[in-house]
Amino acid sequence: MRQIVLAGHSHTLALGVPPHDKNTIELVPIVERHDRAEFLGLVGPAQRPLQYYEELAKVAGGKTIAFCYHGGQHYSDFVFEREPFDFIPASRPGLPLRGYPLVPESLIRAHFAAGMGLLEYLMKRLTVVPDSHIVVLGTPPSRRENESALHTIRGNRNFAELAKSAGLTNDDLRLLDDFVLLKLWFVIQDMMREIAEQHGAQFIEVPPQTQDEYGALLRQYWLPYDVTHANLQYGRVFLDHIVDRLGHG
Numbered sequence: 001m002r003q004i005v006l007a008g009h010s011h012t013l014a015l016g017v018p019p020h021d022k023n024t025i026e027l028v029p030i031v032e033r034h035d036r037a038e039f040l041g042l043v044g045p046a047q048r049p050l051q052y053y054e055e056l057a058k059v060a061g062g063k064t065i066a067f068c069y070h071g072g073q074h075y076s077d078f079v080f081e082r083e084p085f086d087f088i089p090a091s092r093p094g095l096p097l098r099g100y101p102l103v104p105e106s107l108i109r110a111h112f113a114a115g116m117g118l119l120e121y122l123m124k125r126l127t128v129v130p131d132s133h134i135v136v137l138g139t140p141p142s143r144r145e146n147e148s149a150l151h152t153i154r155g156n157r158n159f160a161e162l163a164k165s166a167g168l169t170n171d172d173l174r175l176l177d178d179f180v181l182l183k184l185w186f187v188i189q190d191m192m193r194e195i196a197e198q199h200g201a202q203f204i205e206v207p208p209q210t211q212d213e214y215g216a217l218l219r220q221y222w223l224p225y226d227v228t229h230a231n232l233q234y235g236r237v238f239l240d241h242i243v244d245r246l247g248h249g
Contacts, residue, residue: 001037004038007066014230015039015041015235023045026043031232067134105187140234141217144179206241207238207240
């Protein structure tokens with residue numbers, strides 16, 4: 001049975017990669033054993049050092065590497081509404097327009113491109129490892145009913161710092177329209193897919209059964225008190241999806 005190594009950033013926690021509060025980099029079993037594949041997780045310091053990615057390249061031979069790349073940029077960069085805007089993503093032209101001024105998708109892509117350099121580097125580094133199969137995983141979709149997340153965001157230290165840096169207070173916080181956030185998420189997924197496939201890697205999108213009719217994350221997969229991450233139930237569905245897409249079992 002070929003081993004599948006789950007690696008990357010914080011969305012691996014939903015997939016069962018255990019939390020790690022040490023400065024070491026280790027290959028460990030995931031929290032729950034899967035009945036059709038052997039999943040391992042590469043854990044390391046939360047702020048991934050270069051050594052983490054080098055260690056990933058060392059263990060890639062003879063394995064499938066399933067990599068989670070960031071995934072919260074649409075929240076961290078756009079969640080607070082300053083000047084409302086909308087756009088039409090080429091891959092999802094049927095999503096509702098919200099009546100805000102339109103900007104070109106190319107402007108959105110140019111913004112996110114600056115944060116894709118590490119993924120480009122990793123694809124170049126990992127896809128040349130002999131007998132490795134490299135996969136980039138989709139990251140959890142944003143949610144609808146965004147206003148319900150406002151209380152959670154007001155109590156989140158990271159978002160409080162983002163709001164403060166933007167000159168906002170709790171009293172005047174407004175969230176970007178939930179459909180616009182969802183469109184931003186789709187653009188990020190499209191860009192990750194393009195980078196993966198450009199380098200001969202596979203992209204595995206999020207399981208469609210975890211999404212509503214528009215593509216947003218269904219409520220049953222929300223992580224309480226956290227607007228950007230999904231829960232372990234979502235992770236179990238995704239592990240099955242990974243195995244199916246890889247043709248294992």
